[in-house]
Amino acid sequence: MKEFLLRPQVILTLSLLLLTFITHRFIIWSAIKLSKRVSRTELRKQYLNRYTGYVIWSICVIAIILVWGFSTDGFFVALGSTFAVVGVALFANWSILSNITSSFxxxxxxxFKIGDRIRIHDKDLPVTAVISDIKGFYTLLITDEGENITYPNNLLLQKGVSILQERKESIFDINDQESDPTV
Structure with a gap:
C-alpha cells in the first residue's frame, strides 16, 4: 500500500486535486470581492461559482487522465474534436455556449445590473424594459406594459444598450421623433 501511495501518478493526482481546489476557491473569493464592489446579486455569484467549477474541474479531470497515461490514441482525437466544437460554439450567435460566455x-x-431600466437598440425590435434578472443563458426583462421578455445574453453584447436612469425613453428615440415630420 505504501508503494502505491508513493507512485508519481498518485502524488501528481493529489497535487492536481489540491491545486484545482485552491484555484477554484481563489476565483470564488475574487468574484465575491468584485461582486461586493460592483453590487451584484447572490444568485449571479452562484452562477459564476457553478460555471467556473465546471470548467476548472473538467480541466483537472483531463489532466488526471493524462497523468495516469490512459490510451492517448483516441483520447486526443476526442479532445481535439471537443475543443473544435466548443471553439465554434463560442463564436456562433445562436450557441448556448456563447450565451454562457456572454453571461461571464x-x-x-x-x-448595467438588475433593476436598471435599459433600451436595446435593435432595428427590427427595439426594447425598453427593466432588468429583473441576469441568468446564465438569458436576461429577464419587464416592459412598462408588464410583458416578460427573455433576451439572450449574447445579443446584449452585440446590440447597443442605453441605461435610461429616470427617463422613459432613450435620447436616440427623442431625436428620431424630433426629426420625423409626421410626428
Whole structure:
C-alpha cells in the first residue's frame, strides 16, 4: 500500500486535486470581492461559482487522465474534436455556449445590473424594459406594459444598450421623433 501511495501518478493526482481546489476557491473569493464592489446579486455569484467549477474541474479531470497515461490514441482525437466544437460554439450567435460566455462578460464588465431600466437598440425590435434578472443563458426583462421578455445574453453584447436612469425613453428615440415630420 505504501508503494502505491508513493507512485508519481498518485502524488501528481493529489497535487492536481489540491491545486484545482485552491484555484477554484481563489476565483470564488475574487468574484465575491468584485461582486461586493460592483453590487451584484447572490444568485449571479452562484452562477459564476457553478460555471467556473465546471470548467476548472473538467480541466483537472483531463489532466488526471493524462497523468495516469490512459490510451492517448483516441483520447486526443476526442479532445481535439471537443475543443473544435466548443471553439465554434463560442463564436456562433445562436450557441448556448456563447450565451454562457456572454453571461461571464456581463457579470464582470458590463455597466448595467438588475433593476436598471435599459433600451436595446435593435432595428427590427427595439426594447425598453427593466432588468429583473441576469441568468446564465438569458436576461429577464419587464416592459412598462408588464410583458416578460427573455433576451439572450449574447445579443446584449452585440446590440447597443442605453441605461435610461429616470427617463422613459432613450435620447436616440427623442431625436428620431424630433426629426420625423409626421410626428
Amino acid at each position: 462578460i456581463l457579470y464582470f464588465t458590463f455597466p
